[in-house]
Amino acid sequence: xIEGARWKKWIWFYLPLGAFIVALLFPFYWMVVxxxxxxxxxxxxxxxxxxxxxxTSHPTLDHVKNLVQETLFNTWMWNTMLIAAxxxxxSLFCGVIAGYALARLTFRWAGLLGTAIFVTYLVPQTLLFIxxxxxxxxxxxxxxPWALILTYPxxxxxxxxxLMMGYFKAIPKELEExxxxxxxxxxxxxxxxxxxIAVPGILSAGIFAFTLSWNxxxxxxxxxxxxxxxxxxxxxxSELIRGDVFFWGAxxxxxxxxxxxxxxxxxxxxxxxxxGMTGSVKG
Amino acid sequence: MQRGPITRxxxxxxxxxxxxxxxxxxxxxxxxxxxxxxxxxxxxxxxTVGEPGHFVGLRNFEKLWDDTIFRAAALNTFVYTGVTTVxxxxxxxxxxxxxxxxxxxxxxxxxxxxxPFIIPTVLSTLAWKWMFDPTFSVFNWxxxxxxxxxxxxxxxxxxxxxMTSIAAVNIWRGVPFYAISLLAGLQTINPDLHEAAxxxxxxxxxxxxxxxxxLLLPVTMVVVLFSVIQTFADFQLVYVLTGGGPANATHLxxxxxxxxxxxTGLLSEGAAISLAMFPALLLVVVFQLWYIxxxxxx
Numbered sequence: 212x213i214e215g216a217r218w219k220k221w222i223w224f225y226l227p228l229g230a231f232i233v234a235l236l237f238p239f240y241w242m243v244v245x246x247x248x249x250x251x252x253x254x255x256x257x258x259x260x261x262x263x264x265x266x267t268s269h270p271t272l273d274h275v276k277n278l279v280q281e282t283l284f285n286t287w288m289w290n291t292m293l294i295a296a297x298x299x300x301x302s303l304f305c306g307v308i309a310g311y312a313l314a315r316l317t318f319r320w321a322g323l324l325g326t327a328i329f330v331t332y333l334v335p336q337t338l339l340f341i342x343x344x345x346x347x348x349x350x351x352x353x354x355x356p357w358a359l360i361l362t363y364p365x366x367x368x369x370x371x372x373x374l375m376m377g378y379f380k381a382i383p384k385e386l387e388e389x390x391x392x393x394x395x396x397x398x399x400x401x402x403x404x405x406x407x408i409a410v411p412g413i414l415s416a417g418i419f420a421f422t423l424s425w426n427x428x429x430x431x432x433x434x435x436x437x438x439x440x441x442x443x444x445x446x447x448x449s450e451l452i453r454g455d456v457f458f459w460g461a462x463x464x465x466x467x468x469x470x471x472x473x474x475x476x477x478x479x480x481x482x483x484x485x486x487g488m489t490g491s492v493k494g
Numbered sequence: 495m496q497r498g499p500i501t502r503x504x505x506x507x508x509x510x511x512x513x514x515x516x517x518x519x520x521x522x523x524x525x526x527x528x529x530x531x532x533x534x535x536x537x538x539x540x541x542t543v544g545e546p547g548h549f550v551g552l553r554n555f556e557k558l559w560d561d562t563i564f565r566a567a568a569l570n571t572f573v574y575t576g577v578t579t580v581x582x583x584x585x586x587x588x589x590x591x592x593x594x595x596x597x598x599x600x601x602x603x604x605x606x607x608x609x610p611f612i613i614p615t616v617l618s619t620l621a622w623k624w625m626f627d628p629t630f631s632v633f634n635w636x637x638x639x640x641x642x643x644x645x646x647x648x649x650x651x652x653x654x655x656x657m658t659s660i661a662a663v664n665i666w667r668g669v670p671f672y673a674i675s676l677l678a679g680l681q682t683i684n685p686d687l688h689e690a691a692x693x694x695x696x697x698x699x700x701x702x703x704x705x706x707x708x709l710l711l712p713v714t715m716v717v718v719l720f721s722v723i724q725t726f727a728d729f730q731l732v733y734v735l736t737g738g739g740p741a742n743a744t745h746l747x748x749x750x751x752x753x754x755x756x757x758t759g760l761l762s763e764g765a766a767i768s769l770a771m772f773p774a775l776l777l778v779v780v781f782q783l784w785y786i787x788x789x790x791x792x
Contacts, residue, residue, distance in 0.1 A: 224595065224597075228589075228592045228603070231585075231592070232603065232606070234666070235607050235610050235666065235670060236607075238610075238618055238621040238622060238666075239613070241621055241624070242621045245624060253630075254630065255630070256630060257629065257632070257634040257635040258634070258638060264636075301521075304517070305518045305521065308514040308517070308518075309514060309515050309517075309518040312510070312514035312515050313511075316507040316508075316514075317507055318508040318511040318512075321511070324519075327522075328518065328522070329783070330779055331526050333723055333775070333778075333779050334775075335723060335727030335771075336727075336729075337728075337729045337748035337771070338530075338533075338727065339526065339530060339533055339768070340751075341536065341751065341756070341761055341764045341768055342529040342530070342532035342533035342765060343525065345761070346525075346528065346532060361525065362525050365521065365526050368521060368522065369522075372518065396497060396501045397504055397505050397507070397510055398501065398504050422612055426615055426616075428614075428615065428616050428729070429730070429748070429752070433752075443617070444615075444617060447620065448620065448733075448734060457624075459624055459627075459630075462620055462624070463620070463621065463624065465617075466617035466621060469614065469617050470613045470614060470617050470618075473613060473614060474609075474612070477608075478605070481601075481604075481605045481608075485608070485674060488675065489675050
């Protein structure tokens, strides 16, 4: 590419990129600052002469202590972790084998079933939450982790299936044929030859599914009612706000700490995550 | 090699496929197809919490048609989806083009800008609610210091402004998704094409419009359609930021359905509001399926 003058590069490249980065990351910085800011400083109006938005002179961990000791935050973290992990495992199992069947086996209805699963992938949770709440009540699993462990796969499985189909289609058919000529049964070729090759895809699907379950809100909001059953997003929004009173320090501490598991998973597997995300839209 | 009867049965592709698809189909039938049928039944009956109700035909929908809050929510949803999609696409594409160049620290920048998308929406939205707080807003402080305002702006409390504030948060959260997906699309475009166009005398804009854009269009379409469905059915942002207020000015289909169906326990009316999203969603899905098929057959 032909390089222009240095200032041109600043105006057309560094400046906009810098603006994007600041705008996209500022809310997280704000979360961190609020978490460590003492209440006395926190509740100074915006036009107060001592309003110091970008730093704090007396950093404190009071809000974190408050959150961990006075609320059920630890329980919510544990609930969310458990639900996200189990829902992801169920979805991976179903999605991987379904994706294999749709991508590599020829059978009647294959095209129709593939389309049907793709369509369920596009069904938003807000379309069905009211009848689902009724059904959850009928099955007597309301207010238990099972309400979410069994319903999260409805949006995770289609996603995993769709992503894995793309992976399986890219693996040459000859690999299986060689194994079968050597005497392997069809299911053995799948389990011992194809699945190991698809591990990066399985990892991408798993990471993405985990973050999706951690992020889910409306099912958790509607299907769970007692405070000790809640997940982090629902617990933080419903239990740290009393009527019109917002405990902003604890709220931001909860938002920050509640994001950490997702952020850790993400930071270890950025490439897999991006592959999962872009794979999910490319199909 | 000796083979048991099960292995032999699984040699037939149809049989194996059936067993591999069975768990998925069971879960999707129980928790998507059945709820959908239940939802249609609910919408056509007059159930409330604890009362099964009976068939009332289209009465719930007739009632919604005359409901000014529902009409406002429907209008909000369409405007919100349209406006945020345009901004997310424009800004996301711009960011993708910036990221498609070579610079130091690129992988770090790429990893960090995805944070708004990966951090649980409700949690980051709480940070926005705090930043929009009428008394403690950092934006008010900033604009005041820049001498743009003298009195406070009530970001979420002013009915005329609240929807704009919500849209801004949606755009903030969506831009990284657009940018990273479009970047993946940009990276598949052969740089030789750009070089050839440049040698033929095409300027930067022409190269974008005649080379990049058409080649990027399939990815763009899929990203936009996904995002449109998600935005159209959005719930979390409005629930956290305004709860549909002030004076029901910021309801979307989903939040109004929640307020009526769960909040006041009018299950049937709530289910009807949710189902009112269905025709528009169906249209988008059908269009998407048609488009994917068209691209695949090219």
